[in-house]
Amino acid sequence: MPKSYYLPTDDSGKASLLESLATQLPVYAELLDIPPADLTELRADAAAFRFNLTVLSLIQNSSKQWTAHKNLLRDSDTGGPVPPYPPLVELPGTPPAEVPKGIIPRLTRLVARIKSSRNYTDAVGQALGLVGSIKSIDPSSWKPELTATLEANHPHIGWTKGDADSLEIIVDRSDDKGFVPLTITTSTRYADTSPIPTHAALWHYKGIYRLKDEQVGQWSNVQSIAVGG
Template sequence: MPKSYYLPGDDSGKAELLELLASQLPMYAEQLGLTAEDTSEVQADAEAFRYTLAVLNQIQNSSKQWTAHKNILRDSDTGGPVPSFPPFMEVPAKIPAAIPKGIVPRLTRLVARIKSSRNYTEAIGQALGLVGSIKSIDPSSWKPELTATLEANHPQIAWPKGHADSLEIMVDRGDDKGFVPLTITTSPRYSDTSPVPAHTAVWHYKGIYRLKDEQVGQWSNVQSIAVGG
């Protein structure tokens, strides 16, 4: 069976691969004809990239807290408890050394050198995380990741299609009806053109993949968005 590409598509996976190489590559460097500079470079890249992801995650979480706080201050009814300001984020104290841009191009060039070495084996590749897994399609594990944005005051629901035929979307408009069917769409971007209320309301969306006219996998996490007002 075919194997997947060794390099993960997401940032977290790339960071994990860099960290694995940073820890394991020194043991194979001489055998593979690599220099101390090669191993030091990948170690610096791994540390800098992980630090960047950690700080970015803190900033994004802080942004969500402050956005929610801003919305409460702006839109909530008067009276009641006075909301406290969210705490300020704390940047990790240890800042790694600055590195040149181009982590992934450096990584792929290094991997090409490793795999072209006459001493390279699949066992070494497995130890370094450079051998992709065997591809298999298991619809039972599929779970769509929805995003909800507002355009012309109407929610836009985006989703990655992958190997699915379509997406079934349900909506809860906060009208005590709970989640009800909205649509089955093959477009990776669906516009909910239902009339929006005059007052501010929060609509909630969830979706599940469909394959051969049947639901497969798991329901997505619920995505919520404010409309109207």
């Protein structure tokens, strides 16, 4: 089954990965041919990024307090007790050494070198936190979202492929035939090149994902577009 990308999408997750790798990688450094300089750089990056996130969180919280204080001073009725100023932000200890910009690009390059080592295994990757979790795919819940635009006088049907193999599209051309098969396509920008009527008409499209040559999930909502006239 497919696995998710090892690198978290949020800053907190990235900071945790940096810290975990800085702690665990020295155990495997000799096995993976990682020089001491890279370990030192990784530890510095982990410390700097975590410190930055911690200070940022304190500043954001302080900003909320100062905004509330400002609104209280500005809008409250006169009289009453004088609200004290919120406390200023204090740094959480001594700042770590400054590091060059590009912490995450350095991390991904290091991980690429680790994974290209002849001694790298999935077990090592698991221990270092560099193997993504298994993605659970439930095709029964899939439902495509279609877009319909008119380009060069023909409808173009857009959709997002995701993990599907293709999209089956049906069309109702307001000709009393109802929905009829149109195509099965892998193009996420399908052009309906059928002849355009001389009179104004409304064409309606629906789609359903296909996986391994079978329909999966639910039909999309109807997407309509005016043609002809």
